[in-house]
Amino acid sequence: MPTSQLSTYNNNVPSRVTPYLRVGLIGDPVAHSYSPRFQQAALDALGIPARYDLWRTPAEQLIDRIRSLCQKHCIGANVTIPHKEAVLPLLDKVDPLAERIGAVNTIVHRDDYLHGYNTDAYGLLMALYENGIGEQSTDGSIALTGYTAVLLGAGGAARAAAFALAGAGVQRLIILNRSLERAQHLAADIQKVYDGPVFSLNDPAFLISHSSSIIINATSVGMHGDVSPLPIEVLSRFEADTFVFDMIYNPIQTHLLLQARTMGLRAANGLPMLLHQGALSFELWFNRPAPLDVMRTALQI
Incomplete structure (x- = not known):
């Protein structure tokens, strides 16, 4: 154009x-x-x-x-x-x-x-790292070795998350989406660049808990109303070291996060991801470093 x-x-x-x-x-x-x-x-x-x-x-x-x-x-x-x-x-x-x-x-x-x-992929990994998930190497890359990732959704945000998680070396990736066909399509794309196991589900009842799990909501479910993308009886199966991350940041506490915290699980909303993906966008627009501290203060993180 x-x-x-x-x-x-x-x-x-x-x-x-x-x-x-x-x-x-x-x-x-x-x-x-x-x-x-x-x-x-x-x-x-x-x-x-x-x-x-x-x-x-x-x-x-x-x-x-x-x-x-x-x-x-x-x-x-x-x-x-x-x-x-x-x-x-x-x-x-x-x-x-x-x-x-x-x-x-x-x-x-x-x-x-x-x-x-x-910049979503980068933003997600930085957000996880800020919450104590993963290890950062000297080149700035994040490794998620040994973690099982449960990804809720298969849309644009979920695709970025899936490639980020695969690139960071998660032990296994589980994609849960209402449309099984979309989940399978995303899984097929991931398997072109990832050697680990990828599972596609459209029914959360079939989720199996693994130690060191990361549950990531990449859907808009929870943005409006007291609804959760994951039934509480399924969430309750997960072990105490599970980390729950909801990309939604408005509201600050979604129903999924409330459920997780009530169960004693560590959880975080999408503000850190918003911060880091936005900072990288800023650098791409203006070819100069973003004032990360200023941005963080504005978001009250």
């Missing part, structure tokens, strides 16, 4: 003749998002004349929204549910990791083209 020349840009930051840059979140819904809270704080802290907006985009408006990113002063966007997979064919170039995952959550307008990336 070639656009007009970006002659005022230097590392994607304009000269002061430009009133402000535009960047935002594409999805439906988006009103719940905390992204403007910490991204705007980062922009302001570094003196970048830009505004981070929420762009609610129903599916029938997605093509027009992506076209709008080609405007002169638009830096790019984050992408959330339900568009992380749908945006791929609308972009000019897709990073190899995002292409393998099959989902994009960050779009960068650079050199007159739209580039797609996935």
Whole structure:
């Protein structure tokens, strides 16, 4: 999608003749998002004349929204549910990791083209590590050797999680999704790059507890109402060292997290993942380190 020349840009930051840059979140819904809270704080802290907006985009408006990113002063966007997979064919170039995952959550307008990336995978591993899960090597990579990962969902966020978990070397991966076909499709993609066992389920009753388990909710179930993606009688089977991670961060405590904590299990919401995936997005947009402490303070983590 070639656009007009970006002659005022230097590392994607304009000269002061430009009133402000535009960047935002594409999805439906988006009103719940905390992204403007910490991204705007980062922009302001570094003196970048830009505004981070929420762009609610129903599916029938997605093509027009992506076209709008080609405007002169638009830096790019984050992408959330339900568009992380749908945006791929609308972009000019897709990073190899995002292409393998099959989902994009960050779009960068650079050199007159739209580039797609996935920062969710990195964000998830950093969030787990901050909660004491895994080991970090000198090169910054996270290893999850010996852990069993139970992944709830098979959509865009779940695909990023699955590739991240496989790449970090979990002992086994279990994908639980209402549509067995989608779970099996994701499992088949993972097995192209992962030698460990991958199981696909559509009925949580068949889940078997393993020591050192990580349960990750990558669905939107729990965002609205007191509902959980995992029945309490199934959660109660898991051992005391199980860690429960819910990608949802609004509400701060979902029903799944409440259940886990009531049982004495360690649990965390999606704010640390939001922080780290957003910081990497920021670095891709502006080609400079993100002010992580400023962003963390804005999110009150």
